[in-house]
Amino acid sequence: MSDLPEKVCRDCGEPKSASDFWRLASSPDGLAPYCKPCFKSRNAASRRKASARDGRKPRRFIPRQEAPEGMKYCPDCETLKQVDDFVRYRGSADGWTSYCKPCHTARGVASKTRTHGGTRDYHLKRRYGLDSNEVAAMVKAQMGLCAICLTPGPEHVDHDHKTGRVRAILCFNCNGGLGQFKDRPDLLRRGADYLEGNVWKPTLVAPGVYRLPS
Incomplete structure (x- = not known):
């Protein structure tokens, strides 16, 4: 394109060369209707208006600067x-x-x-398909207690890792404990027996093959 004046900016009304306008494929002449300085001013005004609409403090417009290396x-x-x-x-x-x-x-x-409505609601909806109100309703239905240890104020959503089904709201320790036992009822039962003094001792039935007591 030539640098001779060949387009008038719609905002400032000044005739300028093609290099003073951004390219715009949808325009009949292939150039934006506003020169680069006016285009930049329009963008700044648009950002200030959006900030005011969202209740944020309008930012002072600062032209893009060439930053040093790094x-x-x-x-x-x-x-x-x-x-x-x-x-x-x-x-x-x-x-x-x-x-x-x-x-x-x-x-x-x-x-x-x-x-x-908040980061907690975002994660609840993303992981479990619930919002904080639904979780609060579940806690209320549990009388405000952890579904396992009955500690007041449970906050952690427990779910089946295979099906994704939400089971209950647990305290931190119980929710973590289920994870440590890999959600396996047989391991939890053996753990309970162990704590009660019934140590499970496997029986050697063949080289390298052990049978656990039933």
């Missing part, structure tokens, strides 16, 4: 940081997320709160 600029906290302060992301041009780790985490929490 550094990257976070537009959320408006800070130049080491690239190690960002999360690796193959989908970006530089291999890092746009926002530093604290800002990236804060955005994730805000998104889960906005769409699911």
Whole structure:
């Protein structure tokens, strides 16, 4: 394309060369209707409007800056940081997320709160298909007690790892204990017998073959 004035910006009304406009395939002339500075100003205004609509504090617009080697600029906290302060992301041009780790985490929490009511609801819905209200109803049906040890205030959803079926709400220790015993009733029964003094001693019936007592 020639650098001679050949297009008038719809915002500022100035005739500018084609290189002063971004390419836009859907436009009849292949160029955006606004020059690059006006396009940037429009984007900044759009971000400020979206922030105000979401109840967030509008950010001061800072033009993209060339960061030194090994550094990257976070537009959320408006800070130049080491690239190690960002999360690796193959989908970006530089291999890092746009926002530093604290800002990236804060955005994730805000998104889960906005769409699911909070991070706990997000994980409950994703893993068990429940929300916090349904979990609270299950705890209430259990009279506020762990379904195994009867400790008050259970918080952990127990489910069948094969079928995904939710079984009950347990305390941390009981939920972890089932996992340690691999959800196997036979191991739990042997454990109970062991604690009661009935040690299970296998009988050698053939070389390398043992029979456990029934």
